[in-house]
Amino acid sequence: MTTPHSPIRVGIVGVGTWARHGHLRVLALLPQYRVQAVYSEHRDRAEAAAREYAIAHIADSLDALVHHPEVDLVVVLNTAPQHEHTVRAAIAAGKNVYCEWPLTTTTAASENLVHLANDAGVRHIVGLQRRHAPHNRYLQDLLQQGYVGKLRSVRLHVSTHYLQALRANALRWTAAEENFSSVIAIYAGHFLDMLFTATGWPVSVLGLMVSQFPQVTIVETGEVLDSSAPDQLVLSGLLEDGAVISIHIEGGKRNGSGVQLDITGDAGDLKITNRSAFGDVGDDYVIEGAHGDNLPLQILPVPDSYQRLPASGLPSAVLELAELYHVYAQDVAEGTQAAATFADAVRLHRLLDAVKG
Template sequence: MADRLRLGIVGAGAIAQVGHLPALRKIRDVEVAGICDNDVVKARALADRFDIPDVFHDLSELIEFGQLDALLVCTPNHLHESHVLAGLAAGLHVLCERPLALTPAGVQKITRAQAKRDRVVMTGANHRYRPDIQMIRSFVQSGELGDLESVRAWWFMSRMARTSLGWRQRRDQAGGGAMFDLGHALIDMSLWLAGFPKVERVSAVFPERGKGVEPSGTAMLALAGGLAIHLDTSWRFVGPGERFGLSLRAAKGSARIAPLSIWREHHGVAQDVSTAGAHSRETPFLLGVRAQWAHFVAAVRGDATAAPLAEQLLGMEVMNAIYQSAESGRDVTP
């Protein structure tokens, strides 16, 4: 591998445009060598904007001619599994936007291929790398807040933000509606903060159920040790912008983001231990994406360890249980 990681991108959609490519501009160890999309006009416009030398219509061409070290997968959900497997088959390291696959079986197939090829595979989890979430996790891990008792996470978007993408309205391509789209990040963030305790049962309610995808959904996870995780998602939020947040309550403290606030008990008195940190003009989202890329590069070079794909398998099993509960009206064990 050369001094710089040669990266190919498949998928020229929104997450590549507003997330990965702006972040990669500041990652000196990565060179974006080519981009691929079935909409070549869109791919060419993005290549011109971000100085990407080559544009391809087909992933096989990108892999064959790009002389790549790694692949970024930003395609619609139903293509993730096959594109990750294609990258691994070519001997590439892969960073794939969530979800890694549409089913637990798909995640397991990728896990076997990753082990066989001995390559780094990471799933997009920029929420883990946000400075505010990192700060909260440090307090949780240190034990300063005591045992976690409740975690609440929510993500609301307006109807136009998601329903304008046709493939998101098809369950066979998207995997589901608002819960599948937004809930994967919430599940991963919440379980990661809690240290991935065993999920004992899941209960979910979707206000609208049917053959289509759900525009909103809520779920509650009961975990070993008495911890409860509450998830709330919607594609039809009425209000300014979107809403992404998390709050937690523990035996000796509490925390939330947007804005960051951390409180702990000190000699029987509630104490604000929040810290603003270094000022940045960038959003927590972009800071998280860039930190994720730094971790990916370090993992490829052997200087860091990528999160085990077993965590993604657990998240997919929990998501399956959420949909089973919403459809049956009963608690489900993942």
């Protein structure tokens, strides 16, 4: 049992690439947490994580992990098709639960998890961390403070060289559309949530999803997999105040990928860029703006007051994840609900359903 001053005791389910690159490093950075137990279907991965991060317990099964008496928060990091079963087990055990986005592979299943978690009275968090990043909190404040005046248009382009026709074996599960793990499911989910947390959510959308990689080749083996998962998304629509939105998200871009966001108002403009959609060390968002008419854009540094994490050399994408964990720990300590929840995941599921038509 945690007290207001004791660390949140974590049990990890799944030790794949993102668990190792992101979660384990973040949890080691933040004093609000202590990883107590780990479970993986690949026991060697669990053993390696336990050695590197001094994790006291290696669970022999999912059931043992979720019922472990020294686990307060179950962190679900296996593949999207495995999320529903794992989250259900955590809820049934009465544990607070964090699940990576996508929450599940279908809207209906995600809706059901919201009801189950709420009925059980457990806290639930979904891995939509970009909304909590310093640049996005600053952007949201700039918009609310009227920097651009009344919004007129919002244009976002996100591209990544990942998830193209050649993929590592570790990403083979992204090829099947039913796994809801395409670049559109994952990246569109993260960036649409980031954007609309700042600007407000659309009241109407039209969209197009296209698959341009009908076959995926596994690099290590040469195996060829059929794929109908989308790798291009084009979305247009309206925000509540009448602003026009235009969004393009694409995977498999060979060169020059990254993030470009342009926001136009009746009193000014903002431009937000990043050379990477999944940032390494130094891949930070740059915010530029001009308040007035026909003026050059000037860099608007994110004020130091928006920085709230311990100093580290972690990549920028990993630090975004740390922001979500920071917010959740604050929620637990103060009884608030600021971290992204399963309900936020459902809203995103519904938006992508509307785009797909």
